[in-house]
Amino acid sequence: MRATPDFVTDAHRKGGVHPTARSAKRSGKGPRRAPEPRPGGKSIRDRQARTGWLYTTPALLVVAAVTIFPVVYSVVMSFTKVRLTHAGTQVTDWTTANYTTMLGSSAWREALLFTVGYTLVTVAVELALGTAVAVLLERLEAGRGWLLALLLIPWSLITVVSAQLWDYLYDATYGAVTWLFGLVLAEPPVILGTPVPAITGMAAADIWKTTPFVAVIVLAGLVRIPREQYEAAEMDGANAWTTFRRIVLPALRPVVAVAVLFRVLQAFGIFDLPFVLTQGGPGTATQSLAILGYRALFQDLNIGLGAAIATSTGLLVVLGCLLFLRVFRSQVDSAAEAGEGGAA
Amino acid sequence: MSRYRRRTGVRRYLNVVNIGALVLAAATSLPLIWMALTSFKSPVEAGAVPPTFFPDDPTLANYGNALGSAGFGRYLLNSTIVSVSSTAIVLCLALFAGYALGRLPLRGRGPIMVALLVISVFPTIAVVTPLYLVERQLGLLNGYWGLIIPYVAFHLPFAIWILRNSLLDIPYELEESATVDGASPARTLLSVILPQARPALFTAGVFTFTATWTEFLMALTFNAEDSHRTVPVGIALFSGLYEIPFGTIFAGAMAATVPIALLVLIFRRSVLSGLTDGAVKG
Numbered sequence: 001m002r003a004t005p006d007f008v009t010d011a012h013r014k015g016g017v018h019p020t021a022r023s024a025k026r027s028g029k030g031p032r033r034a035p036e037p038r039p040g041g042k043s044i045r046d047r048q049a050r051t052g053w054l055y056t057t058p059a060l061l062v063v064a065a066v067t068i069f070p071v072v073y074s075v076v077m078s079f080t081k082v083r084l085t086h087a088g089t090q091v092t093d094w095t096t097a098n099y100t101t102m103l104g105s106s107a108w109r110e111a112l113l114f115t116v117g118y119t120l121v122t123v124a125v126e127l128a129l130g131t132a133v134a135v136l137l138e139r140l141e142a143g144r145g146w147l148l149a150l151l152l153i154p155w156s157l158i159t160v161v162s163a164q165l166w167d168y169l170y171d172a173t174y175g176a177v178t179w180l181f182g183l184v185l186a187e188p189p190v191i192l193g194t195p196v197p198a199i200t201g202m203a204a205a206d207i208w209k210t211t212p213f214v215a216v217i218v219l220a221g222l223v224r225i226p227r228e229q230y231e232a233a234e235m236d237g238a239n240a241w242t243t244f245r246r247i248v249l250p251a252l253r254p255v256v257a258v259a260v261l262f263r264v265l266q267a268f269g270i271f272d273l274p275f276v277l278t279q280g281g282p283g284t285a286t287q288s289l290a291i292l293g294y295r296a297l298f299q300d301l302n303i304g305l306g307a308a309i310a311t312s313t314g315l316l317v318v319l320g321c322l323l324f325l326r327v328f329r330s331q332v333d334s335a336a337e338a339g340e341g342g343a344a
Numbered sequence: 345m346s347r348y349r350r351r352t353g354v355r356r357y358l359n360v361v362n363i364g365a366l367v368l369a370a371a372t373s374l375p376l377i378w379m380a381l382t383s384f385k386s387p388v389e390a391g392a393v394p395p396t397f398f399p400d401d402p403t404l405a406n407y408g409n410a411l412g413s414a415g416f417g418r419y420l421l422n423s424t425i426v427s428v429s430s431t432a433i434v435l436c437l438a439l440f441a442g443y444a445l446g447r448l449p450l451r452g453r454g455p456i457m458v459a460l461l462v463i464s465v466f467p468t469i470a471v472v473t474p475l476y477l478v479e480r481q482l483g484l485l486n487g488y489w490g491l492i493i494p495y496v497a498f499h500l501p502f503a504i505w506i507l508r509n510s511l512l513d514i515p516y517e518l519e520e521s522a523t524v525d526g527a528s529p530a531r532t533l534l535s536v537i538l539p540q541a542r543p544a545l546f547t548a549g550v551f552t553f554t555a556t557w558t559e560f561l562m563a564l565t566f567n568a569e570d571s572h573r574t575v576p577v578g579i580a581l582f583s584g585l586y587e588i589p590f591g592t593i594f595a596g597a598m599a600a601t602v603p604i605a606l607l608v609l610i611f612r613r614s615v616l617s618g619l620t621d622g623a624v625k626g
Contacts, residue, residue: 045449048448048449048529049448049449049450049451051444051448051529052444052445052448052449052450053444053450054444055440055441055443055444055448055533056440056441056444056445056450056456058437058440058441059437059438059440059441059500059504060441060456062437062493062496062497062500063460063463063497063500063501065497066471066475066493066494066496066497066498067463067466067471067497067498068463069474070471070473070474070475070478071466071470071471071474073474073477073478074470074471074473074474077473077474089477133368136361136364136365136368137365139361140361140362140365141361142362143365147365147368147369148612148616149609149612150369150372150373151372152608152609152612152615152616153372153373153376153605153608153609154372154376155608156554156558156604156605156607156608156615157376157558157601157605158557158558158560158575158576158579158597158600158601158604159558159560159576160558160560160576160577160579160580161379161576161579161597161600161601163580164579164580164590164593164594164597165375165376165378165379165594165597166375167588168379168382168588168590168594169375169378173391173393174390174391174392174393174395175395176378176395179393179394179395208371208372208375212372213619216616216619216620217619217620220619220620261465262465265465265467268467269467269468269469271468271469271560271561272560272561272576272580275560275580276580289469290467290468290469290561293469294469294472294561294565297472297473297476298476298565303473303477306473307473307474310469310470310471310472310473311470313467313469313470314466314467314469314470317465317466317467317470318462318466321462321465
């Protein structure tokens with residue numbers, strides 16, 4: 001069945017389709033094209049194209065109406081003076097005041113610094129832990145399916161539920177984590193009451209919930225490394241670390257790139273967790289860009305400033321994405337080539 | 345291979361990998377078990393120092409409170425309506441769009457797919473204000489459609505990608521023979537392609553349902569009124585008079601978590617293939 005990933009069943013190692021056979025089929029450069037419809041010539045093709053647009057338009061219209069239009073609207077609002085009225089909004093005067101206010105505010109600079117730092121640290125930790133978990137899962141002989149299933153539960157958990165759960169565990173008087181610290185330390189920390197422990201606690205909650213996602217993706221890359229490569233390395237007398245560095249890491253680069261991209265995008269827009277767990281506090285220690293934007297928009301009702309924060313966050317995400325793809329493109333391609341070449 | 349050295353007896357199972365797996369299982373499940381157990385504790389016991397592990401005197405009072413006076417029943421109903429409708433609409437639209445983008449000679453297929461990818465990663469905060477203002481003007485706030493429409497739009501791109509990728513593998517002969525037999529394009533799609541697309545539909549369905557069930561920011565801004573809150577908003581904004589009633593919150597959270605956890609466990613193959621197809625083929 002196509003919906004069964006190899007690593008659940010290990011089928012390819014027990015004589016099923018060899019993974020390289022599959023990946024070789026799929027690794028042709030660029031998107032695979034549908035073969036040209038054979039007989040009939042232009043009229044069939046035209047009819048098919050018409051049907052195609054008929055089938056695609058509803059989906060594209062919905063997506064465009066709800067995403068592209070608001071983005072444009074948001075950019076416009078960020079460059080104008082906006083006032084909320086009873087009927088809707090009143091837009092007057094083009095201005096860059098929203099951006100000057102934003103760039104000049106220490107709250108925005110702190111939020112930017114926090115969001116970038118938080119994203120880098122949590123994603124790095126998740127990547128390291130996730131890779132370790134994936135290596136562990138790959139070597140696990142019994143119960144791999146069960147453990148994978150268990151890992152999917154934090155992934156599917158409502159973030160708000162996870163935030164309330166950790167809020168309870170971190171509670172200064174009756175929280176289980178606080179109590180555990182009390183067993184070791186004379187004075188257990190008020191976790192959510194001081195900046196550094198609060199940031200660490202929030203990161204820990206995030207890492208607990210999202211490391212499984214990274215692990216599952218890395219595992220998918222791991223099981224695609226053909227056994228012969230390990231055997232060759234062993235014959236050459238490579239130790240475990242050299243094997244990991246020379247064979248496993250290069251082969252994992254493409255999947256890791258995708259996992260990192262997804263996680264960075266998510267972490268950069270982080271909202272649910274600080275909203276419930278820390279409310280951006282203590283003070284503004286955990287105030288992410290999304291929290292700051294939400295406050296400007298819906299609590300201070302400063303639509304122009306909020307739109308400027310939202311637009312610049314979106315812009316940063318897109319720029320980060322492009323930069324990442326640029327840096328990783330060559331690595332992804334070369335890793336894929338090396339992987340295929342070695343397997344052939 | 346040397347890394348699978350054979351040992352006998354109990355020692356066979358005492359190795360780094362198995363111990364690591366146990367630690368991993370414990371680290372993953374303990375917070376969840378803690379939440380489950382707390383939902384059966386009385387408010388006094390939930391605030392006990394030192395904390396108890398198993399409830400001394402298990403009670404269902406939290407569940408009574410959550411589903412009764414706290415209104416979680418209503419939130420669950422709202423979430424179910426929104427998530428089921430969004431998922432159904434997403435699957436319908438994505439089946440047709442994914443088929444067309446994968447198998448019909450459309451010009452500009454590549455740019456469309458890339459645009460969809462970019463849209464699907466855009467942070468919600470960047471679109472939530474204009475959407476809020478538009479919905480306010482159209483009177484869609486605090487209603488089901490006000491959430492269903494944006495949910496459909498934001499989760500369609502991923503579903504289209506999954507369906508398109510899976511439909512690429514179907515041999516063209518199947519369709520051609522159906523066309524030769526005189527079947528209309530829609531008929532071919534429904535009778536030839538649909539059965540082949542079933543695994544991808546499951547994958548896209550589980551992902552869409554999970555994503556809409558857990559979405560918070562849009563639900564918070566568009567449907568903040570108590571009668572239209574979804575579960576995440578209800579859980580986030582639930583507060584007691586003097587202190588946070590964690591027992592009641594966790595009872596509600598359990599009622600929202602158990603169904604989605606079961607769904608994910610039943611369809612775990614679909615979920616795993618969705619995660620890995622996204623990464624490997626992406």
